[in-house]
Amino acid sequence: MENKKDEDKTSEIHCLTIVGQIEGHVMLPPQNKTTKYEHVIPQLVAINQNDKIKGLLVVLNTVGGDVEAGLAISEMLSSLGKPVVSIVFGGGHSIGVPLAVASNYSFISPTSTMTLHPIRMNGTVIGVQQTFEYFDKMQDLIIEFVTRKSKITKERLKQLILDTANIAKDVGTVIIGEQAVKEGIINEVGGLDRAMEKLKELINENKNNIESRDAT
Amino acid sequence: MSENIGINSMDDAVLKTEEAEYKGQIVQYMKMDDGGNKIVRVISTDPKVYLKKEFQPGKVIKEQIFENK
Numbered sequence: 245m246e247n248k249k250d251e252d253k254t255s256e257i258h259c260l261t262i263v264g265q266i267e268g269h270v271m272l273p274p275q276n277k278t279t280k281y282e283h284v285i286p287q288l289v290a291i292n293q294n295d296k297i298k299g300l301l302v303v304l305n306t307v308g309g310d311v312e313a314g315l316a317i318s319e320m321l322s323s324l325g326k327p328v329v330s331i332v333f334g335g336g337h338s339i340g341v342p343l344a345v346a347s348n349y350s351f352i353s354p355t356s357t358m359t360l361h362p363i364r365m366n367g368t369v370i371g372v373q374q375t376f377e378y379f380d381k382m383q384d385l386i387i388e389f390v391t392r393k394s395k396i397t398k399e400r401l402k403q404l405i406l407d408t409a410n411i412a413k414d415v416g417t418v419i420i421g422e423q424a425v426k427e428g429i430i431n432e433v434g435g436l437d438r439a440m441e442k443l444k445e446l447i448n449e450n451k452n453n454i455e456s457r458d459a460t
Numbered sequence: 461m462s463e464n465i466g467i468n469s470m471d472d473a474v475l476k477t478e479e480a481e482y483k484g485q486i487v488q489y490m491k492m493d494d495g496g497n498k499i500v501r502v503i504s505t506d507p508k509v510y511l512k513k514e515f516q517p518g519k520v521i522k523e524q525i526f527e528n529k
Contacts, residue, residue, distance in 0.1 A: 258505040274475040283486070287505050300505070 257443060258291055259301045260284065266317070266339055268310025279306070281313040288320045299447045301439060302330040302347055308338025311363055311382060315339070315389065321346040322393060327446035331439045332356045332430070342386055344430065345393040349442050351434040354421040358429070360404045361416025395428030477501075480525045485509055489525055496520045 262284070264277030272278055291297050302321065308314070321328050321343070330347035332340070337359040344350050344358070352358070363382050369375060387405070391398045404417040404427070411418060424430040432438070477488040477500050486503040502515040509515060 253508075255506050255508050257507070259507045260505050274477070283503050287503075291505060 254294065254296050256296065256298045256447075257301060257440070258297050258299075259303060260287065261303045261305075262317070262340070262343060263303075263305045265307055266309030266314045266343075268313030268316075270310065278309070281310070281316060284317050285320065288317070288324060291326065292324055297326065298450075299327040299329070299443045300324065301443055302328060302343070304330060304332045304336045304340055304344055305334040306336060306340040306343070308340055308359075311339055311386070313339075314343060315385065318342040318346040318389060327443060327450050329439050329443040329446065331434070331436065332358065332424075335359075339386075341429065342389050342393070345390055348446055349432070350394075350430045351432050351439045351442070352421050352424050352430045353435055354433055356424075357418055357420050358424055359411075359416055359418050360401070361411070361414065362405055390429070394430070397428075400427065401429075479503075482521070482525050483514060485515060487515065487525070489521070492520065496522050497525045 262279045264279060265272060267276075267278035267280045291300055300321075321330075328347040329349050329351070330344050331351040331353070332344050333353050333356055335357050336344045336352070337357070338361060341358055341360060344352070363379060363386065365379070383405075387398060387401055390396065390401060404419070406415060407417045408415055410416065419427060419429070421433055425433055432442075434442075477490050479486060479488050481487075482489075482499075487499055488501040488503065489497040489499050492498055497520065499515060499517055499519045499521065501517060502509055504510070513519070514521075
């Protein structure tokens, strides 16, 4: 009986850890550590549906991965209907950038890095104009999402993504902790404790909003 | 060269995990030679679950991992 009671209780704040690669439509070999979209998407729906859960903390330490899966999770986080705070520990590269900015408030630890670079494709690539146009469209979607959810301008983000002077033999920019905040991508440099504090603050604000709305 | 392939395929076998529901949570586990199941990772957003003893990574479960309700 005691056990049953324990099971029914769920934490008020849930934590989504997005670690390793983002795994989407294509299954990755077992050497890769992944966060799978088939796990994350239903979890987010469950969090939205469960009234006991007041807020979500997203912990990111990812190298990137499937663009569509990353964008799907990002859009779901930004439309969760509950306060979401994200924090980047270690790295939030590539598609980890939209995931980091999808929250209501984002943090980055001082030693974390984020790589901004143009999207890439594995496997068979058909060398036609249309492939390039598709890439361009997908890149625009990501840029649109990041600029919608953060303070960076479209021009500046494009400039960082297409920079050739920053990474050896590659196009893009690596930004570190404080720099991500200066560029306006992330809201604040901080740690776990500060992120939790902010999430609780947002939960309280949310509660007050609902109460005042119900009262009128 | 053939040695290399041998090592790689062995690594893959070692790393192979399966998923099942165990005590109400989705867990990734590894099948061991002696028939036990070793917990690799629990998939949950509830931070409380990670503190439970039965879901600690490395814990070996002797019984069938699927829950019989």
